[in-house]
Amino acid sequence: MASTPTTASTIGARPTGRAAQRHRHDPTSTPAGAAVRIDGVNVTYASSSRSATVEAVRNATLHVEAGTIMALLGPSGCGKTSLLRAIAGLERPTAGSITIGDRTVSDTTTWVHPEQRSVGMVFQDGALFPHLSVADNVAFGLRSASSKLSKRDRAARVAEMLELVDLADYGDRLPGTLSGGQQQRIALARSLAPQPSVLLLDEPFSALDAALRLQVRADVADIVRSVGVTTVFVTHDQDEAFVLGDRVAVLRAGHIEQVGTPDELYRHPHTRWVAGFVGEANLVRGRWRPDGTVETLLGRVPVGTGAVRADRDARPEPSVRDDGRNDGRNGDDITDEASRDGSPVDVLVRPEQVDLRPGDCALVTNVEYYGHDVRYELELDDGSILAARTKSGDLHQRGDRLCVRFEGSPTEAWSADGDTVEGASTLLTP
Amino acid sequence: MPVAFVVWRTVRLGASLPDTLAEVPAPLWRTVQLAVLVSATTAVVGTGLAWLTTRTDLPFRRAWRVALVLPLALPSFVGAAAFVAGLAPGGVIHDALTAVGITPPRRFRGLGASWLVMSAFTYPYVLLPVTARLANLRASLEESGRLLGFSAFQTFVRVTLPQLRSAIFGGALLVFLYSVSEFGAVQLLGYDTLTRVIYATRQTDRALSFASATVVLVLALGVVVLERSQRGRTSPDDRAAVASPDNVRLGWRVVPAITAVLAVLAVGLIVPLASLGTWARRGLADGRVAWGDLLDPAVSTATVAVIAAFVAVVVVFPVAAAAIRRPHPSTQVASVSVVVGFAIPGIVIALSLAVLTLNTPVLNRFYQTSALLVLAYVIHFGSQALAGTETAVRAVPESLRESSRLLEPRAARRLWRVDWPLMRPGLLAAGGLVMLSTLKELPITLLLSPIGFDTLATEIWGSYEEGFYAATGLASIALVALSATLTWVLVLRRSEVVSS
Numbered sequence: 001m002a003s004t005p006t007t008a009s010t011i012g013a014r015p016t017g018r019a020a021q022r023h024r025h026d027p028t029s030t031p032a033g034a035a036v037r038i039d040g041v042n043v044t045y046a047s048s049s050r051s052a053t054v055e056a057v058r059n060a061t062l063h064v065e066a067g068t069i070m071a072l073l074g075p076s077g078c079g080k081t082s083l084l085r086a087i088a089g090l091e092r093p094t095a096g097s098i099t100i101g102d103r104t105v106s107d108t109t110t111w112v113h114p115e116q117r118s119v120g121m122v123f124q125d126g127a128l129f130p131h132l133s134v135a136d137n138v139a140f141g142l143r144s145a146s147s148k149l150s151k152r153d154r155a156a157r158v159a160e161m162l163e164l165v166d167l168a169d170y171g172d173r174l175p176g177t178l179s180g181g182q183q184q185r186i187a188l189a190r191s192l193a194p195q196p197s198v199l200l201l202d203e204p205f206s207a208l209d210a211a212l213r214l215q216v217r218a219d220v221a222d223i224v225r226s227v228g229v230t231t232v233f234v235t236h237d238q239d240e241a242f243v244l245g246d247r248v249a250v251l252r253a254g255h256i257e258q259v260g261t262p263d264e265l266y267r268h269p270h271t272r273w274v275a276g277f278v279g280e281a282n283l284v285r286g287r288w289r290p291d292g293t294v295e296t297l298l299g300r301v302p303v304g305t306g307a308v309r310a311d312r313d314a315r316p317e318p319s320v321r322d323d324g325r326n327d328g329r330n331g332d333d334i335t336d337e338a339s340r341d342g343s344p345v346d347v348l349v350r351p352e353q354v355d356l357r358p359g360d361c362a363l364v365t366n367v368e369y370y371g372h373d374v375r376y377e378l379e380l381d382d383g384s385i386l387a388a389r390t391k392s393g394d395l396h397q398r399g400d401r402l403c404v405r406f407e408g409s410p411t412e413a414w415s416a417d418g419d420t421v422e423g424a425s426t427l428l429t430p
Numbered sequence: 431m432p433v434a435f436v437v438w439r440t441v442r443l444g445a446s447l448p449d450t451l452a453e454v455p456a457p458l459w460r461t462v463q464l465a466v467l468v469s470a471t472t473a474v475v476g477t478g479l480a481w482l483t484t485r486t487d488l489p490f491r492r493a494w495r496v497a498l499v500l501p502l503a504l505p506s507f508v509g510a511a512a513f514v515a516g517l518a519p520g521g522v523i524h525d526a527l528t529a530v531g532i533t534p535p536r537r538f539r540g541l542g543a544s545w546l547v548m549s550a551f552t553y554p555y556v557l558l559p560v561t562a563r564l565a566n567l568r569a570s571l572e573e574s575g576r577l578l579g580f581s582a583f584q585t586f587v588r589v590t591l592p593q594l595r596s597a598i599f600g601g602a603l604l605v606f607l608y609s610v611s612e613f614g615a616v617q618l619l620g621y622d623t624l625t626r627v628i629y630a631t632r633q634t635d636r637a638l639s640f641a642s643a644t645v646v647l648v649l650a651l652g653v654v655v656l657e658r659s660q661r662g663r664t665s666p667d668d669r670a671a672v673a674s675p676d677n678v679r680l681g682w683r684v685v686p687a688i689t690a691v692l693a694v695l696a697v698g699l700i701v702p703l704a705s706l707g708t709w710a711r712r713g714l715a716d717g718r719v720a721w722g723d724l725l726d727p728a729v730s731t732a733t734v735a736v737i738a739a740f741v742a743v744v745v746v747f748p749v750a751a752a753a754i755r756r757p758h759p760s761t762q763v764a765s766v767s768v769v770v771g772f773a774i775p776g777i778v779i780a781l782s783l784a785v786l787t788l789n790t791p792v793l794n795r796f797y798q799t800s801a802l803l804v805l806a807y808v809i810h811f812g813s814q815a816l817a818g819t820e821t822a823v824r825a826v827p828e829s830l831r832e833s834s835r836l837l838e839p840r841a842a843r844r845l846w847r848v849d850w851p852l853m854r855p856g857l858l859a860a861g862g863l864v865m866l867s868t869l870k871e872l873p874i875t876l877l878l879s880p881i882g883f884d885t886l887a888t889e890i891w892g893s894y895e896e897g898f899y900a901a902t903g904l905a906s907i908a909l910v911a912l913s914a915t916l917t918w919v920l921v922l923r924r925s926e927v928v929s930s
Contacts, residue, residue, distance in 0.1 A: 144579025
């Protein structure tokens with residue numbers, strides 16, 4: 001669980017890394033994180049019309065290992081926050097069970113109140129108590145009935161937490177006088193002070209402006225990893241989920257689509273939707289060849305799973321797998337060699353897997369120069385659009401003509417639905 | 431101006447100052463007693479009811495939320511009259527108590543009676559801001575409290591209550607101000623406060639009258655200053671709630687909760703209305719009163735209220751516009767002086783205007799004219815138009831004015847097509863509030879209205895003094911209906927308290 005040291009390139013590099021380092025050498029204060037197990041959880045809300053209810057989370061099953069960071073990623077309204085609030089005890093699931101460590105905190109007969117769950121939570125807005133000083137905010141959870149600390153121990157703990165988030169001199173300030181990033185760090189200190197077994201973060205960086213967000217994100221990741229607390233955080237930002245999460249659960253419309261490491265999700269998404277949500281995706285129409293590759297306009301594309309997935313977009317599967325991909329339980333895989341031969345498929349081609357070469361089969365219609373790389377939009381001869389990303393070596397201009405080839409490791413493919421035009425490629429943007 | 435006049439008169443009439451001052455402390459003490467008791471009661475009752483109707487699973491919450499604001503539509507002197515009339519032989523309360531075998535109290539007067547009546551009709555001043563604050567309070571604050579290990583109740587005390595502090599303070603201090611300057615109710619209930627002294631001695635002992643007025647003024651302005659300084663100290667947290675937090679499950683406590691709500695409503699709404707209604711019905715039945723009798727007072731009430739509202743908006747608008755568009759110490763002073771008008775008790779304004787016009791050669795022809803009456807209303811209630819007109823001015827931001835100027839060179843057309851439509855809601859709300867207050871106003875009308883000019887308020891007052899409860903009841907019902915309609919249209923319909 002190595003933490004990334006604060007690099008010189010981060011804006012206004014501060015010694016958080018140092019503080020975290022010191023903390024790491026003191027294992028006595030590190031609470032053991034507890035595993036979180038969510039089984040078949042439903043969360044429903046009463047909708048505005050009285051009789052109807054809205055199902056925010058449907059049959060969610062998720063296992064977060066002790067001491068790891070799990071990201072819940074999804075577009076707004078996908079139910080990720082509802083799931084987080086169910087773990088905290090702020091929403092009561094209508095079905096399923098939630099276990100923290102070896103204690104069941106929620107099932108059909110059990111209900112543990114939020115104040116008894118040993119869960120820390122950092123809200124989007126920080127939710128610092130505006131009437132209390134920074135130190136009193138951090139000390140707040142140490143005054144509860146469950147935490148019997150002497151006044152001196154409490155003060156020591158507050159000092160330690162402020163040190164941890166590198167705001168040691170801010171104890172006497174009022175929250176209103178702090179910047180957004182500082183408020184979030186104090187909120188983190190406050191939720192970690194009572195040594196919770198699980199830390200929940202609800203879009204903690206979304207209220208911050210872009211430059212600050214990267215900095216605070218790095219700081220928080222550093223602190224959380226150094227403390228070793230099991231962490232579940234919610235975000236709609238794919239970068240954030242990939243950078244911070246050991247594993248990422250992608251949610252869509254109340255349903256967990258896929259759980260995996262960032263690399264698994266990016267390279268081997270289970271559905272077209274996940275493919276498009278976790279990065280830019282070209283879906284290129286092609287035909288199976290007997291050797292298990294797919295013949296496309298970009299040449300032969302190796303498909304890593306050796307299997308095609310019927311797109312689960314159309315019929316979402318309630319059961320959720322968090323144990324890697326293609327485990328044989330996936331009944332959608334077409335393993336029959338014969339049916340594969342010649343049948344149409346859509347292949348996932350990431351923009352960086354498109355190799356541009358001299359030639360005359362595609363027209364450059366747009367160029368976006370980012371410095372570290374360049375993004376091109378190309379119009380193929382059949383009229384379809386393809387996105388490509390290359391290093392900013394030799395630069396092409398709008399109006400240039402080029403040829404495109406697939407170049408990269410094996411990718412994913414989905415059996416084509418009938419209404420797509422033969423040979424066309426679809427551009428999915430998250 | 432009335433302030434200066436009152437103080438100046440007090441000093442000038444100060445020949446027998448020691449004698450006069452000897453008579454002030456007793457009513458002052460009574461005034462302070464009443465004001466402190468009433469504001470403390472309303473703070474507790476208003477906060478409790480706000481919490482019950484926003485944070486618990488109390489049945490029929492939305493209905494309670496509307497009903498609990500309605501006592502605001504009853505002027506407190508009407509409420510006082512209703513209780514006295516109800517306790518008189520033949521009144522609703524008298525009959526009800528007799529029916530269950532309790533001897534009705536012989537007299538309903540003094541501190542206890544004034545406290546009950548004043549509290550029952552002023553607690554919405556606390557309820558409304560606290561409810562609004564609770565509705566806006568970020569749920570994450572209370573949720574953080576829970577997650578940090580505190581029960582729902584502990585979280586309310588440690589987290590929620592501090593956030594409500596300024597709302598409770600603001601409301602309670604308004605009630606304090608209201609109690610200090612209350613005239614009608616305490617007069618009817620025979621409780622000798624300073625305003626009663628001012629009224630009683632205004633012709634016989636002008637020195638005492640003015641000395642009392644000065645003391646009331648100092649008390650009222652002191653409260654306003656205190657409120658302002660409190661407001662400055664608390665850091666407002668205006669961020670709105672994302673989601674409403676889980677409601678507290680009352681369980682068996684729902685019974686005492688409903689009982690409390692019903693008790694408040696009984697004292698503040700049901701019993702007074704029943705009492706007035708019974709008297710009115712009886713009077714209508716035996717033909718001693720008729721709705722037709724109320725036509726004249728109703729028309730004059732409405733007329734003078736509309737004129738006062740219009741003049742108030744016209745007068746206040748430039749002040750609001752200047753204060754917002756050209757912030758400058760002088761414009762700030764102007765807007766503060768408008769606010770101070772509300773803090774001056776109505777009877778003090780009336781007294782000073784009356785004496786001022788009577789004793790000034792040119793102005794004396796204005797004494798007891800409608801113009802002077804309207805002027806007094808505008809001085810007193812101008813502040814109520816201020817917030818609305820400020821909203822109206824803000825509705826047309828500078829950038830919009832500039833861009834409309836580029837598109838439409840004709841100023842009059844610009845005013846009609848751009849400014850007026852945007853400002854209309856704010857201006858209407860401003861005028862409406864002034865109208866509402868004017869309808870219910872008593873002491874100014876009593877002292878300054880032209881001879882033979884009756885409003886519903888003076889009608890209630892006059893008939894009550896004569897013991898003609900049937901007429902009191904009928905006029906009160908008319909007034910309550912009128913002000914309830916206006917309250918609904920202007921205050922409730924657009925407030926988030928009801929819709930949320």
